Amino acid sequence: MRHLNSSIFIAAGLLTGFGIAGAGLVAVTQQGTAERIAQNEREALLANIAKILPADVANNDLLADTVTVSAPQQLGARQTTVYRGRRDGEPSAAVFSAVEAGGYAGPIRLIVGVRADGTLGGVRVLSHRETPGLGDRIEESRSDWVAGFDGKSLTNPPAEDWKVKRDGGEFDQFTGATVTPRAVVKAVKQTLEYAREHWGELFAANGDTAQTG
Amino acid sequence: MADGYRKIWLDGLWRNNQALVALLGLCPLLAVSNTAVNGLGLGLATTLVLFLSNSTVSMIRHLVKPEIRVPVFVLVIASFVTAVELAMNAWFHELYKILGIFIPLIVTNCSILGRAEAYASRNTLPRAMVDGLAIGLGFTGALVVLGSTRELIGQGTLFDGAHLMFGEAARGLSLSLGDAWPGILLAILPPGAFIGLGFLIAAKNVIDKRLSAPRAVAPVEAETGTQPAR
Numbered sequence: 001m002r003h004l005n006s007s008i009f010i011a012a013g014l015l016t017g018f019g020i021a022g023a024g025l026v027a028v029t030q031q032g033t034a035e036r037i038a039q040n041e042r043e044a045l046l047a048n049i050a051k052i053l054p055a056d057v058a059n060n061d062l063l064a065d066t067v068t069v070s071a072p073q074q075l076g077a078r079q080t081t082v083y084r085g086r087r088d089g090e091p092s093a094a095v096f097s098a099v100e101a102g103g104y105a106g107p108i109r110l111i112v113g114v115r116a117d118g119t120l121g122g123v124r125v126l127s128h129r130e131t132p133g134l135g136d137r138i139e140e141s142r143s144d145w146v147a148g149f150d151g152k153s154l155t156n157p158p159a160e161d162w163k164v165k166r167d168g169g170e171f172d173q174f175t176g177a178t179v180t181p182r183a184v185v186k187a188v189k190q191t192l193e194y195a196r197e198h199w200g201e202l203f204a205a206n207g208d209t210a211q212t213g
Numbered sequence: 214m215a216d217g218y219r220k221i222w223l224d225g226l227w228r229n230n231q232a233l234v235a236l237l238g239l240c241p242l243l244a245v246s247n248t249a250v251n252g253l254g255l256g257l258a259t260t261l262v263l264f265l266s267n268s269t270v271s272m273i274r275h276l277v278k279p280e281i282r283v284p285v286f287v288l289v290i291a292s293f294v295t296a297v298e299l300a301m302n303a304w305f306h307e308l309y310k311i312l313g314i315f316i317p318l319i320v321t322n323c324s325i326l327g328r329a330e331a332y333a334s335r336n337t338l339p340r341a342m343v344d345g346l347a348i349g350l351g352f353t354g355a356l357v358v359l360g361s362t363r364e365l366i367g368q369g370t371l372f373d374g375a376h377l378m379f380g381e382a383a384r385g386l387s388l389s390l391g392d393a394w395p396g397i398l399l400a401i402l403p404p405g406a407f408i409g410l411g412f413l414i415a416a417k418n419v420i421d422k423r424l425s426a427p428r429a430v431a432p433v434e435a436e437t438g439t440q441p442a443r
Contacts, residue, residue, distance in 0.1 A: 011281045018273075018285050022292030029296040033303035040306040132247070133367070133398040 049083065049095055051140075052113035052122030057093045058085025067205045074194040076100030076107070076187055084203055091203040092116050094195055098126055101187035104179040105129040108138065112188060114195040119153040122146075123188055128180075135180035145172060145181070154192050162189040218343055225347025232355035232410075233417050237324035241315050242356060243406040247367070250374045252360030253353065254308045255315055258297055260349025262319050263328060265293045267345030270333040277334075286329045287320075294320045307377040324352065359409050367401035369394030 042063065049062060062083040070079050077100040085093035093116060098109040106129040113121030123146055125138050137143040148171065154162075163169025164182050173181045195202070231237045238259070245255045269289050277285050298316045301309045309316065319325070328348055333341040365371055369390035375383040399405050 007278075007280075011278055014277065015281055015284060015288070018288050022288050025292050026295045026299075029299045033299045036303040037299070037306075040303065044306065044310075131398075132401045133396060 045097075048097075048111050048124055048126070049113070051124055052111065053085060053093050053095065053115075054121070057115060057121065058087055060084075060086045062095065066208050067202060068208055069198075069202070071194055074190045076102070076190075077109070081208075082202055084207070086203075090116075091199070093121060094199075094202060095121075096191055096195075099187050099191050101183040103128055103130050103183050104135055104177070105131065108180070108184060108187075110184065110187060110191075112191045114192060116199075117153075118155075118192065118196055119151055120149050120188070120192065123149040123184070125184075130180050131177065134174060134177040137174050137177070138180055138184055145174070146184075148172070149188055154189070154196065159189070162186075217340070221340065221343050222347045225344060225349075226351040226354065227417075229348075230351040230355060230417070231324040231327075231348055232352050233414050235324065235327070237327055238322040238352060239410075241318060241322060242352075242359070243403065243410065245312060245315050246356050246359040246363060246406055246409070247401050248364040248370075248374065249357055249361040249372050250308075250378055251311060252356035254305070254378055255312055255319075256349070256353025256356040258301060258312075258316060259319055259322060259325070260346065260353055262290065262293050262297055263325055263349040263352075264342060264345040266290045266325055266329055267333040267341040268338060269293075270329040271336060271338045271341030274334045282334060283326075283330070286326055286334075290325055290329065291320050305378060311374075311377065324348065355413065359406070359413055362413075363400045363405055363409055365390075366397050367399070367405060368396050 045063065062085050065084045065086065067082050067084065068079055069075070069082055072078055075096065077098055080096050080099060083095040083097065084091065085095065093113060095111065095113045097111040099112050101108040101110060108128040108130065109126040111124050111126055113123075115121055124140060125146065128136070128138065130136050130138065137145055140146055157170040161168075161170040162185060164171050164173040164178060164185055166173050166178055167182065169185070171181060171185050225231075229235060232239075232242050241255055241259070246252045266286070266289055270286055273285070273289075294317060297319070298309075301312075301316060328344060332344050336344070361371055364373060371388040372386045373389075375386040379386070400409065
């Protein structure tokens with residue numbers, strides 16, 4: 001019995017030792033890389049925002065002026081961060097990230113930029129799991145389909161034409177993949193509607209405090 | 214002594230290739246081999262983890278009691294994978310985003326625990342280090358070959374996205390067959406991975422057979438003239 005006890009403690013002690021060493025290694029690495037990782041994520045976000053909003057639309061620090069909203073019915077995601085663009089203090093644009101569309105093989109996460117006049121700055125796909133070669137043409141690097149949203153609004157085309165062509169609307173579908181563009185068009189339309197209905201409160205709301213990007 | 218290292222390299226890269234012979238680590242092999250660059254990225258990350266874990270396991274092999282060696286090895290491997298994951302997130306952010314879940318999943322790549330258990334825990338530090346490198350590079354090789362083939366057939370490109378790994382200067386590395394190549398979608402999809410791996414294993418067996426054949430059939434050797442005169 002005594003022998004068993006001591007061997008349990010020795011084994012546990014060794015495991016603890018290695019646990020501490022492993023945790024130490026991870027902690028040191030985490031310390032060393034945290035700043036760079038945060039910087040990377042910030043840069044990636046800024047690059048995305050720059051693609052969907054021209055630099056002169058807003059002249060505040062969008063990343064520091066955010067509000068988190070929850071409107072799963074319209075924006076798809078449980079929580080969506082809204083980056084509020086202001087020009088000389090006046091609300092000029094809102095960037096929604098992420099809006100989720102129900103894709104063919106899972107949620108398609110979008111970043112959507114809306115200007116104060118209700119027109120789209122642009123739409124980009126953040127992540128998706130659509131079929132390679134078919135549904136993945138929503139990616140900017142695969143086709144220019146997603147650029148077709150630039151400058152569109154709920155009056156251009158009229159709200160009833162916010163569908164893919166197969167459903168009698170204005171937007172192209174892809175050969176072999178209708179579900180994907182249909183979902184994206186619907187999500188973008190709903191985002192525009194959300195922005196129109198809530199524009200005032202979005203910009204009046206108190207911003208999030210700690211913003212880590 | 215030098216002979217021993219030659220054997221380690223030969224085993225790791227070819228004779229006991231973890232992907233093609235041992236058939237270990239298939240989950241990342243099949244999932245991430247859709248392009249050459251993805252394969253290379255995950256292969257090198259795996260190699261780094263293998264090298265570090267093999268070295269550590271070899272160093273602590275006298276310290277660890279046999280009954281707790283598996284939990285300790287898992288702990289060592291998991292710590293290194295987490296560290297490598299953080300480092301990739303910091304320095305190869307774009308590639309990190311593409312490889313996604315498969316970097317933390319290196320923990321579960323059975324060839325890493327397999328080498329720790331079967332080799333590193335029984336051999337000296339230098340040998341364990343070389344073994345880690347050899348096994349890792351063999352795995353990387355299989356990933357890159359499978360990735361290149363699938364990318365070429367499915368998408369008509371090679372080294373697409375090389376800049377994610379080597380910086381903007383490497384953009385020129387990417388080759389493309391042009392728009393004329395329609396691309397066979399199957400190759401990019403998961404079944405393409407299985408089919409491709411099957412052909413790869415078959416090809417390795419054919420080569421092995423060819424290599425051992427000339428000794429048995431003398432006339433062939435004379436005809437092809439690939440063997441130098443003795």
